[in-house]
Amino acid sequence: MNIQIFGTKKCNDTKKAERFFKERGIKFQFVDLREKGMSKGELTSVASANGGIMNMINQDAKDKDAIALVQYIADEDKLEKLLENQQIIKTPIVRNGKQSTIGYQPDVWKKWE
Numbered sequence: 001m002n003i004q005i006f007g008t009k010k011c012n013d014t015k016k017a018e019r020f021f022k023e024r025g026i027k028f029q030f031v032d033l034r035e036k037g038m039s040k041g042e043l044t045s046v047a048s049a050n051g052g053i054m055n056m057i058n059q060d061a062k063d064k065d066a067i068a069l070v071q072y073i074a075d076e077d078k079l080e081k082l083l084e085n086q087q088i089i090k091t092p093i094v095r096n097g098k099q100s101t102i103g104y105q106p107d108v109w110k111k112w113e
Contacts, residue, residue: 001112003028006038007092013104014092020106037086038093043079046093049100053078056102061088 003021005028007014021028031038038046047053054071061067066085070078082089090102096112 001026001096004031004095005029005092006031006033006042006089006095008032008034011091016104017092017094017109020109033086033089033091037083038089040079040083042095043083045098046095046100046102047079049098050102053082056082056089056093058088058090063088 003026005014005017005021007017007030009032018028018030043056047056050056057067057070059067063085066081066088070081070085070088073081092102092104094101094105094109096109099112101108
């Protein structure tokens with residue numbers, strides 16, 4: 001398995017995801033979205049595996065303006081806007097090759113093992 005966890009150090013669900021993989025002895029790479037965001041390719045891959053860009057948006061994020069902007073602009077511009085405003089992405093995003101999940105989903109991760 002080639003696990004990547006995208007999230008922030010303060011996010012409780014991200015911490016729980018890290019603990020899930022540590023407890024099972026599975027190595028993972030943590031990517032802090034505040035320091036180094038997702039690339040366009042990574043974002044596109046995760047969006048397509050999880051039902052589109054709108055499923056990646058955390059409706060409870062603090063930046064309500066960025067959420068509204070991404071929701072109401074043309075579909076072809078949403079990816080670029082989300083790349084610029086990664087603070088509104090739901091975390092953690094856990095990737096295993098082409099597979100990925102958004103949020104804390106240990107039931108799905110168990111099937112990856």
